[in-house]
Amino acid sequence: MIKNINQKTHPVFANTVVPQQFAKSPNQVRQFNRSYDSVRIASLGGFGDVTQNMFVYEYIPNGDFSKSQIIIVDCGVGFPEEDAFGVDLQIPDTRYLEDKKDRILGIFITHGHEDHIGAVRFILPILGLNIPVYAPSLAAAFIEARLAESNTRANITVYDGSKPFVKGPFVVDPIRVTHSIPDTFHFAIGTPMGTFYHGSDFKFDVFPLDGKASDLSHIARIGEKGVVALMSDSLGSDHEGYSPSESSIAENFKHEIVSSKGRVFVTSISSNIIRWSQAIEYAKSVGRKIVIVGLSVDRAINVAKSLKYITLKDTDIITPERVGNFPDSQLLFLVAGFAGQPDSALARMVMGKHKIKIKSGDKVIFSSPDYIPGTTSNINNMIDNLSKMGAEVAYGEKEELHVSGHGYQKEHAILIDLVRPKFLLPIGGNYRHIKSYQKMAKVMGFNDDQLITPDYDSTVTFNGNGTVDTNFHIPLRKVLIDGLGIGDVGATVLRDRKLLAEDGMFSVVLMVDTATGTLAKDPVILSRGFVFMKENTDLMNYLKVEISKKFKETTSKPANIDYIREQIQGYIEQIILDKTGRQPMVLPLVIEV
Ligand SMILES: [Zn+2]
DSSP states (O other): OOOSOOOOOOGGGTTOOOOHHHHTOTTOOOOOOTTSOEEEEEETTOTTOSSSOOEEEEEEGGGOGGGOEEEEEOOOOBOOOTTSTTOOEEEOOOGGGGGGGGGEEEEEOOOOOHHHHTTHHHHHHHHOTTSOEEEEHHHHHHHHHHHHHTTOOOOEEEEOSSSOEEETTEEEEEEEEBOSSSSEEEEEEEETTEEEEEEOSOBOOSSOTTSOOOOHHHHHHHHHHOEEEEEEEOTTTTSOSOOOOGGGGHHHHHHHHHTOSSOEEEEOOTTOHHHHHHHHHHHHHTTOEEEEESHHHHHHHHHHHHTTSSOOOGGGBOOGGGGGGSOGGGEEEEESOTTOOTTSHHHHHHTTOSSSOOOTTOEEEEOOSSOOTTOHHHHHHHHHHHHHTTOEEEOTGGGTOOOOSSOOHHHHHHHHHHHOEEEEEEESSOHHHHHHHHHHHHHTTOOGGGBOOOOTTBEEEEETTSOEEOOOBOOOOOEEEOSSOBSOOOHHHHHHHHHHHHHOEEEEEEEEETTTTEESSOOEEEEESSOOGGGGHHHHHHHHHHHHHHHHHHOOSSOOHHHHHHHHHHHHHHHHHHHHSOOOEEEEEEEEO
């Protein structure tokens, strides 16, 4: 194990420590002595969140925030938790940038995964379509394809890592690394305060399928010049050793395809062009035709074809409509919806709502490089249902069809040793990954003062007097998108959807003669998804009697409708909870007659 590495760094940070009083007082905003520069790093998707990556690097000259200049790294979507009913996506909260839009010098994209690029189409129109975007070719093509669908054009520059970009006080130097998608980069971000190394998702795959290895000598050159802080992917840091190479699963994946007699379906995240490319190659080798099912896979494959990552002739492809003209043994389907999104092709096949029906003898291969939070139970349900329908399902590490796209401990140790930063700031992992990353760093000779652990909504500010503080917090809210628009699904709507899904709805209609304050008719009860009414006549009759009683207690002459509605609602909720232990959504409808 590597120990006590000799850390060369910017002179300002040479022998400095994080003052403990700053690190431990999260709610106190420190007053700036306005005589030195600072660099502030903020995560608009929240620190400790694996997805919705969006990092702000802000250079503040002489402590004057009104003159700060900003670059952004990545702009990705998040995947809401499983109980966010009907919500498709979550995006970073950009309110911090609201009054700084004209000082954003560029958005730099590390790679083409949705949790790094998927929010560009939502956020660029908010921040300004004129803001230049810098992206590697594959990510750029994915972003452009999505923007074109909404007739939006952006100012995108494609980079290949051959030269750095100078943007105001920043020099952004892209460094090629490997990951589960080709064309992935890290950034050395030079500032007047020293260099910050942004080490987003990576692994050091020495046998990458596209033949383009990580540029370790470039990283070493950056490290030798001195680095203030390493912001590092930490997702794989609770695994020992090296993350297996992409090429290590190729044989198993090939075997699953070429050994099959019936139809073969392959599903993965749509941007996984390495897997699509392999599937196509193996299918062609045994004379199978390719059937693309689902818009997102179709889009990804077209992008990959145009950039020559995939070789696919028109004669290799058949449309889903022509499937009937070919024997089962000559078909391979590439299917969207690996994570079980309700409207996706795979989910509709599983529910029998798709024109392509799963049947006995089919084989379905699940192969995705990374775990997507919030999707496990969907995937398990689909695997169960596909098995029930008679399909053979191949999935998971068991059959060695997955490898992580993220480096394990030894790869992290190599990156740390090459970069030799003064401070370590783990990103791209949950807190358990951050903790195991830090544990490993300590074995390598780092001390507590060099390990930065921000809260979810902290910012990390590196000050010219050598201090680092995490005191300034930015309020982050969940910005949810459910097909209606940005941010219009609030907590109340979600709570209502959850109630309806779990305990159904109970409604009572009260016809009230306002003048006399009496009921014009007996209460009428309606319910959905709560109890089967016919079998619960006793309960319903009991509720009717109780509601009438409560009405008599609360009514007045003339009747105060709002007061009655409120009282009846609380009362019904209570007696239903007492009698059934359930909490349906209760809607009293008080109609004045
Ligand atoms: Zn990634």
